[in-house]
Each structure stands twice: as C-alpha cells, then as structure tokens.
Amino acid sequence: MGDGIRVMAKSFEDVEIWQRAHGFVLGVYRLSETFPKTEIFSLSSQLRRAAVSVPANFAEGFKKIGKADKLRFFNIAQGSLEECRYYLILARDLGYAAVDGLQSQSVSIGKMLNSYMSAISRDR
Numbered sequence: 001m002g003d004g005i006r007v008m009a010k011s012f013e014d015v016e017i018w019q020r021a022h023g024f025v026l027g028v029y030r031l032s033e034t035f036p037k038t039e040i041f042s043l044s045s046q047l048r049r050a051a052v053s054v055p056a057n058f059a060e061g062f063k064k065i066g067k068a069d070k071l072r073f074f075n076i077a078q079g080s081l082e083e084c085r086y087y088l089i090l091a092r093d094l095g096y097a098a099v100d101g102l103q104s105q106s107v108s109i110g111k112m113l114n115s116y117m118s119a120i121s122r123d124r
Helices: 016-032 043-063 067-093 100-122
Strands: none
Touching: 016 043, 016 067, 016 100, 043 067, 067 100
C-alpha cells in the first residue's frame, strides 16, 4: 500500500514466498519424475522431501507467535532450500536433468526468505 499501512497476510498462502516455494515443489516433483527408476528411493525421494520442507516450514513458522519461533522455522526452510540446491547440482552432474530453472527459483526464494527474516528481526 502506498499510504504507509502494512497489510498483514491472513494466511501463509497469501505470502509470495510460500507461493513461490510451493511452485518450486511442483517443479521438483515434475523434474524428479524424469530421474532413472533406480533413484526412486534415493535422490528423487531426498530432493522431494527437502523441497516440501521449504513451504511446509514457512507455513508452520508463519503461525508461530514468538519472533524466535518464527525465525527458527524460517531458518529450517532456508536449510532445506540449500539442501535442494545441492541435490539439483547432483542431478545435473549425473546427467539426469537440466536444472537451471529450478536453481534460479531456489536462489530467488532464498533471497526473499532472507529479506523476510531480516524484516521480522527488525520488527518490534
């Protein structure tokens, strides 16, 4: 809003970070479907689990009342995002898929999450 009033999101679903993280998860699921079947219980599973953790921890942290609790869950989301970035590098290096689009999404989501956490840290 241009009038200086900050509108609070009513639900985690209203927050762009969550929306983008959810889109990232959908992309990860589509990508991992193309991995060799031998990866179903390893790389595919690990990548999916880490990707789902990003919006899930954001959602959980969103509802927490205390600043420290919120930041803890958002930090877990950051860690899961970094884990995804590694799994995407591994998938690329194994020749399983082109991952540039998902890598850029993860970087963008990470920057947004850092900014969001900084704003919460500064809030009184």
